[in-house]
Amino acid sequence: MTPENTSGERTGRSLTDSFDRYLQDKGKGRGGDGGNYRRNAARELERFTEWAAGERGDDDWSGIVPDEVDREPTFADLDERVFRAYARHLTGDRGLKQNTVQTYYRYISAWCGWCVNEGYLEAHYAQRASAMAPLPDDDGRKPGDQQAWTTEQRHTLTRYVDERARNAIETYTTLPAETDSLDKQRTRYMALKAARDRALVFVLAYTAVRVGELLRDPDDPRRRGVRWDEISLEDGSMDVYRKKQQWDAASLPDPVLSPLRSYRKLMDPPTERWPVFPTFDQRTLATLLKDELADSGLRPDAIDEQRDEYARDLLLALAEDIRPPSMTTDGARSILQRLSADGEVDIDHPKHDYLAPHGGRRGMGEVLVRAFGYTVAARYLDNSEEMVREGYSHIEAGELGDVATEALEEIDRRIE
Incomplete structure (x- = not known):
């Protein structure tokens, strides 16, 4: 050629x-x-x-x-x-x-x-x-073929992570006073992990926030993950960097508040600038701690001794206020894959064998459109009404089908 x-x-x-x-x-x-x-x-x-x-x-x-x-x-x-x-x-x-x-x-x-x-x-x-x-x-x-968490799927997953977190937190808070320090730390770590998973699932399930607005995107330096100083549990709001390239407040409905409060109390972040969902990746945390402690003047043997005092590097980071990065959007997908399997969520979808993050947003969109119409849904989803109508056109088509059915039935009655 x-x-x-x-x-x-x-x-x-x-x-x-x-x-x-x-x-x-x-x-x-x-x-x-x-x-x-x-x-x-x-x-x-x-x-x-x-x-x-x-x-x-x-x-x-x-x-x-x-x-x-x-x-x-x-x-x-x-x-x-x-x-x-x-x-x-x-x-x-x-x-x-x-x-x-x-x-x-x-x-x-x-x-x-x-x-x-x-x-x-x-x-x-x-x-x-x-x-x-x-x-x-x-x-x-069609837009309606994209994954959207159904009411049953949402309830199955949230019930599972809620029960899991409650059990883990109760196990930690009821430990005998004589429990070994490292064993107590391990139990706290497991409670933190379960509480984090619960909070993440509830936020994705009920806020309709895009996962890229909530967590760190390695390919976009502006998306470094939501921090505690950007969440107001009293007002029920959260500041996020929207897809339209500007900061905006997202709503935190009632089902989300309790999991976030419990998680924050258990974590007790050293400062408000800590990420709400820090990475728990051991390799990332180990590298971060070694670098930060070395910069503070500690020798390698002293760093190893300090790390040995903690069951997990995340707990040392909390104690020393060494702020880790937020978990990534890919990390959230991995967590949802694990939780969907462990929670035995019934999923029948051609593309996903787990409840994907965007499905939580679309699921809430379905609920809002059906309950309050396109205008309210557009405001909550941070989209134009035109985009919401296009994205959820299958709902309007179904409703129009119902109208047509009623019209035909009325005609039939008149003929009879």
């Missing part, structure tokens, strides 16, 4: 020359270094570049550079036939689902459009009809 060269100052440059600037423009935070979109776009651009160089695809695929030329792919090699070939490659690659193929192609198409604006390309070849022709049609997945 030997596309005609395009004119322009930048068309002879390597494709990769544009990536850093493009990803910076699409990234979030200071310097554009963060954000899930940036991470996903970088991954797909790397795959596209490998394919263009002949490193992906069928055995007979040699890339977009003419066989007699030894160089990296450049913008001069791109035209709509290249993007058509890539669309065909995605369609047949790794058995990807239809909507996944569409998503992967959109990342490349967005980059192509940016390159037009920046002078790397003459035209948006990726959006031409012939280029997009091999892409599959939408697979028909």
